[in-house]
Amino acid sequence: MIVVLGKGATDEQIREVCQRLEAVGYQSAVWRGVQRTVIGAIGIIDEQVKDRLIEQLESLPFVESAIRILRPYKLVSREWKEDSSEVTVNGKQIGSEYFVVMAGPCAVESREQLLRAARGVKAAGADLLRGGAFKPRTSPHTFQGLGKEGLILLKEVSEETGLPVITELMDARDLEDVMEVAAIIQIGARNMQNYTLLRAVGQVRKPVLLKRGLSATIEEWLQAAEYICIGGNDQVILCERGIRTFETYTRNTLDLSAVVAAKKLSHLPVVVDPSHGTGKWDMVIPMSLAAAACGADGLLVEVHPDPANAVSDGAQSLTLERFAELMQRLQPVLQAVGRKLYQSPEKTLSPAPVAEP
Amino acid sequence: MIVVLGKGATDEQIREVCQRLEAVGYQSAVWRGVQRTVIGAIGIIDEQVKDRLIEQLESLPFVESAIRILRPYKLVSREWKEDSSEVTVNGKQIGSEYFVVMAGPCAVESREQLLRAARGVKAAGADLLRGGAFKPRTSPHTFQGLGKEGLILLKEVSEETGLPVITELMDARDLEDVMEVAAIIQIGARNMQNYTLLRAVGQVRKPVLLKRGLSATIEEWLQAAEYICIGGNDQVILCERGIRTFETYTRNTLDLSAVVAAKKLSHLPVVVDPSHGTGKWDMVIPMSLAAAACGADGLLVEVHPDPANAVSDGAQSLTLERFAELMQRLQPVLQAVGRKLYQSPEKTLSPAPVAEP
């Protein structure tokens, strides 16, 4: 940590800062410049103590700022663990040379809808089935998901098709129910800083997919992942799903550079959700290819057998045909960057070329 | 709702849209323009059906957009209830001609700290004591609050000083415990879209202060309030606490125009948190005065008897002396806009002039 004192800092002020640093176990070193005095804190101290100290120092009127040198997370960092982590789901490795595709409807609506979706995405080469039983919705007037009934349908369809399931947990009290069905527990963007939930999934031993919050910095996203790891659960998958910016043409702004950054700063695998990331079905394929090209470890895509009659997110869902097209177009791009799919997409479909404007 | 069809919409496409509108109870009216065809949906239908329909229509390739005309909330709107609502706490009306001030430390640290803070803010004219027992913290390495022990201290100090308490609820499972202590339940910015929590506090009959999320639009904030009201709890107070923007000098960007907007769109009272809104103690007084001038109904301010030794948020906390100064400077500004404090601030303190640059 570096503490910057304003112009004209007195000896007494400098002494006060040094004493505070040393009181918690730092060594201190003082540089008196012409315009500023800078005091360096050398050593490693408890993070909780450090955070408190920074706030306290900044409350002193003569302290201009207290600047962190080390990043505020540890277990999820590349410095802590240099090799990339892989999260295993049903024998498949997320974060490996294989690119893992999770696909399915936004919400579980009915047995028939889910089964059609599952069979379709499986045929096209998906590795997991996504589908929400509990749905976080901005408006209280909107469909909120089938709840536990949805979980039962997910379990049935998973058994029938052999596809493992990823589904969202919104309430820690539902954890046990979700654990029975899900191969991966999803934490949604709106809950990225729901610490009750993060602590709950930190206690279990099951993969967790953590979506980046709408306005979360990459650093905060990694800190949220740290909450889970600290509990003892290191099977965390990060998911970039678009951030909120001033742009309104897209539902969110998909930040693919965050994939590159997260993979550099952390050893955890990173996947991309191009459906929420753009909010428009006709942008999903090109953004998925871009995600594959820049080094993402997989995709989470909304696919619906009949988007025009979906109960939610129809506007951003691919049809089964489009999804098959996505999988076929992904393959050469993955190959170009030295990666591959677990299942080669079937060639029986002859999809129309991607939506040209 | 208005549905816009792209150039060259066919009769069949127009018919499909009309049928979909009529199927849910709308009347439809078609305008064929030169460049676009616009189809209006007239009537009032269930919000859940409408939301789904919008998504479905937008999934049709020939539909350019489906535009809402009515705002997506009802119970919290001025149209639903024209008169401003007042929320009564201990005989004081929030949302009335009185300007209500809630002050105290970020976190409950100890009996002594809380008691000193409570006595100080009471003497200076505060109406409620704020203090966090459960703390949402970005980093898992940081102090997370005293939890239930903190609630007990709040209760004791409240009884000793006669100040009612506002404190944050983070986990629906703690609702009963919080209810025993709090006169107002606070929902934090990070939980503004934690629907589990919103539904829980919608079930009780106690005032709820709902902070605006870091990246929540005013519309989403009102929708979150609607979640609470729909449960039957209409004692909701909105709290603007700064939004996330590109500016880094301040911790957040305090959006005072949101106070004006929220009071125009909704009948609910609106208060301002200038401490989180700026993150800097020396900006709290001027921004508090501005909040009073533009029509806010009150303040939520962080005050600590010794910020330089606070366990959290020291950098944005006022000392007791500064808080007394704030109260004295608030009074004439409130008077200038036709409002007043419940308790005139004591004049015994002679605070230093506010930090001039």
Place this chain on the structure above:
Amino acid sequence: MIVVLGKGATDEQIREVCQRLEAVGYQSAVWRGVQRTVIGAIGIIDEQVKDRLIEQLESLPFVESAIRILRPYKLVSREWKEDSSEVTVNGKQIGSEYFVVMAGPCAVESREQLLRAARGVKAAGADLLRGGAFKPRTSPHTFQGLGKEGLILLKEVSEETGLPVITELMDARDLEDVMEVAAIIQIGARNMQNYTLLRAVGQVRKPVLLKRGLSATIEEWLQAAEYICIGGNDQVILCERGIRTFETYTRNTLDLSAVVAAKKLSHLPVVVDPSHGTGKWDMVIPMSLAAAACGADGLLVEVHPDPANAVSDGAQSLTLERFAELMQRLQPVLQAVGRKLYQSPEKTLSPAPVAEP
């Protein structure tokens, strides 16, 4: 400056950084921590050399970051000049205990429109007349201003009413023409980083009002002001006019905390434009009062004798009656914070109460 080297920095790498620092005139000091090595640069060197050096150091793979300690502007800073600067226009001091109000139409439309506006705002107590001859418009299909004809009208109306004029300069080639008419030259938000223009107005000896760019940080805004001061023109007035955020209810998000910050960091006067800041006429009065309360030195307000027939910005313009009401409501708020208007507003008008929701 502080240079942070990654974990495991070698002696040679440390030496390279030290040599680079010393080559430009710094002394260097090395702290080897457990996780990072930090190298401090002590001394004052030319800003141009420093900027280049930071970029160069960050291009070295073993350098994690190079952190500035001093702010990247000088002449406009409070450190350079502790006392607040006042800019004198027609014998009135902007930045003094007087609060200066500049009002008038967005665009000059006709002699009659301008004259009615000028007489109205003068009667209500305005100090300057605003009005655009050159208009920056997002769309090329929109009215672009009357140009030089507009300047002539401004001159005539200024002479007739005795109100000095503030008007926008968009093209350095029009500088001489604008100088003949304007008492204050306005640089618009879109041109805040048009360095050609900044340099041009730095060469003249006339007050310049510099609007904050839509996405400019406070630091960048002050750097833009520095461009003008470096040319030798220190009569710069800063103007906060709203920044671009994710919120769409308002046209921009008026950042009043930037007023407080700019006045702390800089000695320059700061005024507020609540018209562009909100984009809605019914938010202009409350936000003006807030600006006065938090310490702004004046206002720049759009007023039109007939907004419903204005050629531009009708939606955010006050009528003359509303403007008179604003002036009357400003007075007690200014008094509450120890300031005053040059001209007391006339009491002859009995305006309707401000739009309550």
Place this chain on the structure above:
Amino acid sequence: MIVVLGKGATDEQIREVCQRLEAVGYQSAVWRGVQRTVIGAIGIIDEQVKDRLIEQLESLPFVESAIRILRPYKLVSREWKEDSSEVTVNGKQIGSEYFVVMAGPCAVESREQLLRAARGVKAAGADLLRGGAFKPRTSPHTFQGLGKEGLILLKEVSEETGLPVITELMDARDLEDVMEVAAIIQIGARNMQNYTLLRAVGQVRKPVLLKRGLSATIEEWLQAAEYICIGGNDQVILCERGIRTFETYTRNTLDLSAVVAAKKLSHLPVVVDPSHGTGKWDMVIPMSLAAAACGADGLLVEVHPDPANAVSDGAQSLTLERFAELMQRLQPVLQAVGRKLYQSPEKTLSPAPVAEP
């Protein structure tokens, strides 16, 4: 256009709106709903008249909003011209099946630096040489470019290497000088709404590359392009270079979805600047591959023979070796999406693998 009137609109108010619509040539159609009255404007009128009308209508207290149905640009839209446009530079087509790469230093520093850069990027397969003679810099204390001397060096090096040049124009008064050197005139992000400059380059007959402004929506970017086209110059290339968001890890947030959107909405070619888009050299290669995968028509990349001694933007510049690596890694990705480079990159260099974290 659609005009929405508040609840309880009177017949007189409806009549006023209809009369205003009809006065400018629209037909009007009224829908009275239960909660709102909606008035549709049918027909095509002059854009300038329409813009003014929208503002005027919104100034009426009983009008809730006036909503555009058509996009506010025409010449640059896909509706105006369905086929993708190609811009020809030295016999190469930007916007064709070929992917065009423009590379070189941020700023022209010296003949030797420029020549080394030009030879290096040419050998690696670049199609154009980029290099700034006039530099827009945030700080007035920073290197501002060599100016006309830089133009001369660009001309010499262009002739020597045969690479056509792209360079930035900052001041309309330099247009002639820049035209003599540049095959493409660059308009920088900070000048995207410098209408003086846009009009100037609209008058010439030379390709213009228009960077997206830091906080410009896609719609505003296309409107800026429209300014150029309206002047008669339709050789416009759009360039996405990152937008300003809350994220601070990257210099800007590169918005690749804007490439997909711009290509859908407009017929103009779109290229990507991954150097400014990320601000970090080690993110340039993965983001370039992503740009190629999602359908961009080319790249504008900063390359410096010696970034550690560059006078500007060293931190985001590729070395010649890294650039050669980029070109080699681009080729298979382009092939995977059905595109190609004009020049196959030489295989003589054996670059190190891209920086793995």
